[in-house]
Amino acid sequence: xxxxxxxxxxxxxxxxxxxxxxxxxxxxxxxxxxxxxxxxxxxxxxxxxxxxxxxxxxxxxxxxxxxxxxxxxxxxxxxxxxxxxxxxxxxxxxxxxxxxxxxxxxxxxxxxxxxxxxxxxxxxxxxxxxxxxxxxxxxxxxxxxxxxxxxxxxxxxxxxxxxxxxxxxxxxxxxxxxxxxxxxxxxxxxxxxxxxxxxxxxxxxxxxxxxxxxxxxxxxxxxxxxxxxxxxxxxxxxxxxxxxxxxxxxxxxxxxxxxxxxxxxxxxxxxxxxxxxxxxxxxxxxxxxxxxxxxxxxxxxxxxxxxxxxxxxxxxxxxxxxxxxxxxxxxxxxxxxxxxx
Numbered sequence: 001x002x003x004x005x006x007x008x009x010x011x012x013x014x015x016x017x018x019x020x021x022x023x024x025x026x027x028x029x030x031x032x033x034x035x036x037x038x039x040x041x042x043x044x045x046x047x048x049x050x051x052x053x054x055x056x057x058x059x060x061x062x063x064x065x066x067x068x069x070x071x072x073x074x075x076x077x078x079x080x081x082x083x084x085x086x087x088x089x090x091x092x093x094x095x096x097x098x099x100x101x102x103x104x105x106x107x108x109x110x111x112x113x114x115x116x117x118x119x120x121x122x123x124x125x126x127x128x129x130x131x132x133x134x135x136x137x138x139x140x141x142x143x144x145x146x147x148x149x150x151x152x153x154x155x156x157x158x159x160x161x162x163x164x165x166x167x168x169x170x171x172x173x174x175x176x177x178x179x180x181x182x183x184x185x186x187x188x189x190x191x192x193x194x195x196x197x198x199x200x201x202x203x204x205x206x207x208x209x210x211x212x213x214x215x216x217x218x219x220x221x222x223x224x225x226x227x228x229x230x231x232x233x234x235x236x237x238x239x240x241x242x243x244x245x246x247x248x249x250x251x252x253x254x255x256x257x258x259x260x261x262x263x264x265x266x267x268x269x270x271x272x273x274x275x276x277x278x279x280x281x282x283x284x285x286x287x288x289x290x291x292x293x294x295x296x297x298x299x300x301x302x303x304x305x306x307x308x309x310x311x312x313x314x315x316x317x318x319x320x321x322x323x324x325x326x327x328x329x330x331x332x333x334x335x336x337x338x339x340x341x
Contacts, residue, residue: 002339003293003307003332004065005325006272008219008250009077009138009184010312011055011070012321017047018075024315028076028224030106030148031093032083036075048073049126056130058318062325066134066182066306069127077186077312078140078148084119085167087111087153094150099192099223108150113163118174125178134181141187141218142168142208143201148189158200165207176214184217184250185209191220194237202240209245217248217272221311222256224278232256239265248272252310254292255279264299271300274310275331276324281316283323289331290338302339307332 013020018036029036039047055070074080083090087109094108124137142164146157154160172183185208190197209216218241222232235258241249242265249266252258252274263271275292277284293307307328313321 001065001336002302003305003335005307005329005332006064006066006136007059007068007070007325008221008272008274008308008310008312009068009071009136009186010074010314011058011068011072012313012316012318013070013072014051014054014318017051017072023075027098027100027102027104029079030076030082030096030104031079031090033075033079052123052126053130056127058322059325060131060133062322063329064133064325066136067127067131068136068138069123071138071312071314073123077138077314078145081119081140081171082107082145082148084116085164086114086116087163088113088149094152096148096150099189104148106149109153109160111153113160113167115167115170119171121174121178124175124180128179135179136182136184136217137175137180138184138186138219139168139171139175141185141190142204143193143197144187144189146204147193147196157196158204161200161204162207165204168208169210169212172208172212172214172216176212180214182215182217182248183212184219184248185246186219188219188221188223190237191222191235197237198240202243206243206245212245215248216246217250218244218246219250219272219311221250221252221274224311224315234259235262238262241269242266244269248306250274250308253296254310256310260296260299262299263296266300270304270306271296272306272308273300275307276309276328278310278313278316281320283320284327286327286330286334289328290334293331293335302335
C-alpha cells in the first residue's frame, strides 16, 4: 500500500482516567507520577484496558492502517520503561535538565542498568487481541533515557547509554516474539543534544537494534508542541541516522515547516512524514495535509513515505485528535489517487 497512515505513538487519555489539566501543567514525568491517575489502584488495570480499547477503536474508525495502543498506560512516553529497570533509584530521584532547559526529577542511576523483566509485552498482546490491523508499539531510546537520568554510578554517560541499549534490545526481541509488526524507538534527545548523540548516541541506538530482524522505526522530534513552543526550521541531528540499522525514520515537518531537502540524505529508510501540526487546535483540511506530504516527495520515493502526526497526540483534546486522524487518512486517499495506487 502506498502512503500508509499511523500515529507516532500516543493518543489522548480520557479525562476520567488521568488528570489532564495536571498532566498539561507540568513537564513530562521522568520518574513515576501515580498522582496523575484518577482511578484508584485496585481498578486501574481494568480502566487502562477499557481506555486502550477506546483508543484502538478510535484509530480504526478513523481509518488508520497501522494501530498503536495509544500509550494509554503510560504517564509519559519514557518513564514506564525507564523506571522498571534494575540499577535506578526512583524513590530518591536525581535531577536533570529537560530539553526546555528546566530541571526535572529523574531516575538516579545507582548500579548497573539491567532489564529485570519484559515491560510492554502484555501491552502489545492486548493490542493484538483487539485489532486485526498492523500493530506498532513504542519503547524509549537508550540515548534519551540516559539523558533523562542522573548518573551516580557509571564513569561516563556513554557507558550508561550502552547498558540502557542492552535493556532496550532485550525488550524489542520480546516484542517481536510476541507478534509486533513494528517496534519504534523514541529518541527525541538526539535532536536536543546533537553533540552527545554523535559522540555515543548513534552507537547506543545501533546496540539497541543489534540482531533485530523485524521492522524497526526511530522517532526524532523537536518535543511536544504543548511543552516546546518554538521550532527550528531544521534538524540538528538527522542525516546521521543514515548510519542507523532502523528501517523507518519518523520526523516532523508540519509545525516546523521543515525544509525537506534533508530527507534526500536518508535514501534507504522509509520516512514517517509528520504532516499533522499538534500546536494548532484546528483540524487541518485533507488538502493541507496532502500538501505537506508532497513537500517531501521530491526527496523521498512515494513507496517509502508513511503519514503520521508530528509527534504523539497525548496532549490534544480527543475530538481534535480524532478529527486530525480522519483528515490524515483522507489526505492519504488523495495521494493514492494522485499517484495511481
